[in-house]
Amino acid sequence: MKLKQLESVLGDLEQFSNPKVELEQYPTGPHIASRMLYTAENSFGDVSNKVVADFGCGCGTLGAAATLLGADQVIAIDIDSDSLELASENAADLELDIDFVQCDIRNLEWRGHVDTVVMNPPFGTRKKGVDMDFLSMALKVASQAVYSLHKTSTREHVKKAALRDFNASSAEVLCELRYDVPQLYKFHKKKEVDIAVDLWRFVPKRNLGRGI
Amino acid sequence: MRLLTHNMLSSNIKGVANGFPLLIEVEKVIEKQVDFNPDFLKNIFPKIEWQALVQASRSMGYAELPEESPESSMLDSDDFLMKFHHVLLELHLEEGALVCPETGRKFPVNKGIPNMLLHEDEV
Numbered sequence: 330m331k332l333k334q335l336e337s338v339l340g341d342l343e344q345f346s347n348p349k350v351e352l353e354q355y356p357t358g359p360h361i362a363s364r365m366l367y368t369a370e371n372s373f374g375d376v377s378n379k380v381v382a383d384f385g386c387g388c389g390t391l392g393a394a395a396t397l398l399g400a401d402q403v404i405a406i407d408i409d410s411d412s413l414e415l416a417s418e419n420a421a422d423l424e425l426d427i428d429f430v431q432c433d434i435r436n437l438e439w440r441g442h443v444d445t446v447v448m449n450p451p452f453g454t455r456k457k458g459v460d461m462d463f464l465s466m467a468l469k470v471a472s473q474a475v476y477s478l479h480k481t482s483t484r485e486h487v488k489k490a491a492l493r494d495f496n497a498s499s500a501e502v503l504c505e506l507r508y509d510v511p512q513l514y515k516f517h518k519k520k521e522v523d524i525a526v527d528l529w530r531f532v533p534k535r536n537l538g539r540g541i
Numbered sequence: 542m543r544l545l546t547h548n549m550l551s552s553n554i555k556g557v558a559n560g561f562p563l564l565i566e567v568e569k570v571i572e573k574q575v576d577f578n579p580d581f582l583k584n585i586f587p588k589i590e591w592q593a594l595v596q597a598s599r600s601m602g603y604a605e606l607p608e609e610s611p612e613s614s615m616l617d618s619d620d621f622l623m624k625f626h627h628v629l630l631e632l633h634l635e636e637g638a639l640v641c642p643e644t645g646r647k648f649p650v651n652k653g654i655p656n657m658l659l660h661e662d663e664v
Binding site: 401402428440443 | 542543545546548549550551552553560561573575578580581584585588589590630652653654655656657658659664
């Protein structure tokens with residue numbers, strides 16, 4: 330599938346109608362989601378014929394993108410039942426086979442064999458440190474690679490934590506993207522804000538994928 | 542929820558030493574056809590906990606998998622691969638529960654989605 334085609338399919342997915350601020354629910358736009366998964370597949374071969382997990386899947390955009398690019402199995406995990414319902418409707422509309430699990434990523438117990446984790450985690454602006462909790466768990470679960478978005482302003486911190494504390498053998502910013510945050514919540518004063526985010530690729534140290 | 546996912550999930554309650562595999566209580570199983578992909582099956586086979594898969598498939602009403610973990614030479618048999626494919630990817634637990642083998646705590650499965658959220662005192 331071509332990048333443009335992928336972006337257009339993802340653009341048709343239903344987004345949150347009542348996003349929950351405490352969970353920092355911001356949709357992953359089709360522009361970013363398509364580039365993220367397209368890069369994972371075409372530059373690194375981390376998607377097709379792989380088992381992919383989408384952490385904090387929200388309305389399921391990244392998981393759908395992984396499935397469209399030929400992942401053999403996609404498991405999408407979220408804490409919020411409304412998100413999962415929407416995500417499973419989105420998957421059904423596109424006739425994609427995605428397995429959904431309702432779980433708090435921080436309490437995940439996993440026996441293993443996930444190759445790649447993709448995620449757009451909460452940035453930790455409402456609940457401090459939750460972005461790092463996601464990253465830490467992703468690097469425990471993935472045997473091959475983790476793709477994630479983090480605010481550019483946290484770049485040094487992310488790199489240090491990944492390499493020193495979370496067992497990553499490499500942590501690389503693939504590109505810097507502009508993340509449009511639409512005016513979703515009442516506390517947003519401006520109509521739309523553009524924040525700089527990094528698309529990261531992390532490689533876990535032990536390539537065994539034995540789970541937690 | 543498909544059995545491939547079941548094969549990875551474990552009870553996450555605090556203090557539980559061996560939360561795998563989760564037992565399955567079935568209310569409703571559905572089947573959805575998926576394209577047969579032998580390469581994927583061969584690749585995933587060594588990573589599967591066979592006993593857990595057999596036990597799960599029996600709870601779901603499918604009894605045709607061999608009890609003992611098959612030799613890898615079985616992967617040359619199309620008949621075996623088709624059964625493995627069916628169990629792993631085509632059977633869905635649509636309604637029911639996953640049960641922690643140690644505590645008996647039930648994790649409900651609704652519309653195919655297992656709810657593994659913990660209560661406050663289980664974290």
